[in-house]
Amino acid sequence: MTTDPARRLLPLADQAAPERADAARNRELLLDAAAAMVAELGADKVTMDALAARAGVGKGTVFRRFGSRGGLMAALLxxxxxxxxxxVxxxxxxxGPGAPPLERxxxxxxxxxxxTLQHATLIRAAGAEGARASGAHSFAALHVRHLLAQLExxxxxxxxxxxxxxxLEVPVLEQQVxxxxLPVERVLAGWADLVRRVVGRPPVTPPGGAT
Amino acid sequence: MTTDPARRLLPLADQAAPERADAARNRELLLDAAAAMVAELGADKVTMDALAARAGVGKGTVFRRFGSRGGLMAALLxxxxxxxxxxVxxxxxxxGPGAPPLERxxxxxxxxxxxTLQHATLIRAAGAEGARASGAHSFAALHVRHLLAQLExxxxxxxxxxxxxxxLEVPVLEQQVxxxxLPVERVLAGWADLVRRVVGRPPVTPPGGAT
Structure with missing residues (x-):
């Protein structure tokens, strides 16, 4: 039985063979460490050596787990x-669930x-096609479609x-920011305005303001 | 004096040194031939050899003009x-000018x-950053902005x-089409609907239809 709901929805790149529970746990710990390094230092600094040092394991362990830096980047994504x-x-x-659909x-x-901005390097390293193949786009698109339906x-x-x-894709955001x-807050406000136009809610303007 | 208006607007990758008029003309003829080959055969088939054969010149001429296949792809883009x-x-x-702004x-x-669909391979070969650096995006964005202003x-x-x-960017269109x-006509209709929402024109629905 699968208990993680995200796993069921996604055609993610999985391990070739089932891992023993402790091996899977170690893999998750390595990925948590790598994710923390991306947040602190940026994806460029996350090398196999640096991750091994950070996690206190041998470099061979990191290579056995992920094969290559490219493999690590894909697993991390x-x-x-x-x-x-x-x-979500x-x-x-x-x-998550519980808020009105427009807020969600x-x-x-x-x-x-x-x-996306935080992981731009990662996403580029894994390749646009990699990100698409991983199901990331289809999940987000399905969810947005569901919210649009809720918004009638x-x-x-x-x-x-x-x-x-x-x-919100990497090349567009990187160009802007x-x-x-452009300040991230302005890009966000622009996106919210786009959403309101698409959804048919008028942009927030002073009462009585005409368009 | 520059007479081509597009040239003045664009920070395009230019030749290192001014070409003599006949050299520039030969370059344009080679690019016209390459563009016709892309339209007929797809960008994958446009090699240095094939272009030389098509244009009836030596392979050395093509290499002197463009340096490499990558250089040819960038010049072609x-x-x-x-x-x-x-x-435009x-x-x-x-x-071009003369039609109402929404039609334009x-x-x-x-x-x-x-x-974009026709040149997807070319655009990918030149790289997303290449296409952006060429000013292609900023010209299109400036022009759309100008039309949005005309539409008030x-x-x-x-x-x-x-x-x-x-x-309308390559990865999104290639995913869809x-x-x-998805049929191109459906993608086009979806884009036109998006434009009408953003511009504040209601989508075309039967009269009396409520949202």
């Missing part, structure tokens, strides 16, 4: 994506934007969901 | 982008979508412009 999906499925509101949608965009939006919901998620130097 | 920009700036309506915006999306859209227009263009198998 899956790990992050699973944690994000679990937060069963975490606290407004990202705005929370999803914000967490997606921040996660009329239209081609799968396409509208993709259109809402497209500005890293190259053009 | 610039060439296509300049032609597209010229069509001074071509026939509705893509819809025509821009359609031509962008079709060009109220909001953060630079961000709305980027949001409208994001679903090549992997998910």
């Amino acid at each position: 899956d790990h992050t994506e699973r944690a994000w999906q679990a937060a 499925i069963s975490g606290p509101p407004p990202l 949608l705005l929370a999803l965009g914000e967490s997606r934007l921040r996660t 939006v009329d239209g081609d919901l799968p396409l509208l969901a993709v259109a809402l998620l497209a500005p 890293r190259l053009d130097g | 610039d060439h296509t982008e300049r032609a597209w920009q010229a069509a 700036i001074s071509g026939p309506p509705p893509l 915006l819809l025509a821009l999306g359609e031509s962008r979508l079709r060009t 859209v109220d909001g953060d227009l630079p961000l709305l412009a980027v949001a409208l263009l994001a679903p 090549r992997l998910d198998g």
